[in-house]
Amino acid sequence: MPRKTWRRLRVPISIRYDQLEILIQLAFGIEEADLYEFTPYEKQIQYMNYPMDPDAGFDGVSFLADKGYPYPDLINNSIMLELGSDWQFDIALERTLSFRSLKKLPLPCCLEGSDNENEENVPKFNYSAVNKNYALWARAGERMVPGSGQWPFND
Secondary structure (H helix, E strand, O other): OOOOOEEEEEOOOOOOHHHHHHHHHHHHOOOOOOOEEEEEOOOOEEEEOOOOOOOOOOOOEEEEHHHOOHHHHHOOOOEEEEEOOOEEEEEOOOOOOOOHHHOOOOOOEEEEEEOOOOOOOOOOOOHHHHHHHHHHHHHHHHHHOOOOOOOHHHO
């Protein structure tokens, strides 16, 4: 069985779906993708960065990603992220930490990851580069949301 490509991230529980999507792109070295949608498993809800076409065939309710928070959806199940036409991610909550147990680790941060050598589209995992970009993102705030005209990670 081939090894999967994965990342373990530490993010605040107050993060929105649109912010989480940026952190996932940075963690995997993906260039800014145009369209994405988060779908919590076992719920008829989607959070996306584009208005839902009523004729798209989705029977549930859709919201713009900047209006939803993944933490409540992750408490009971995982979430699927479809990013562009090439990427699909399963997102799960491992555990929540108290403020005291965070110690001095910054939020967000990438704790670890691994790549499948057979995947062609995935840049090699670079822990320090991911966390350097996360530090930039944390300082930039809303200016780092795609569509704001600010995307400094393509240097």
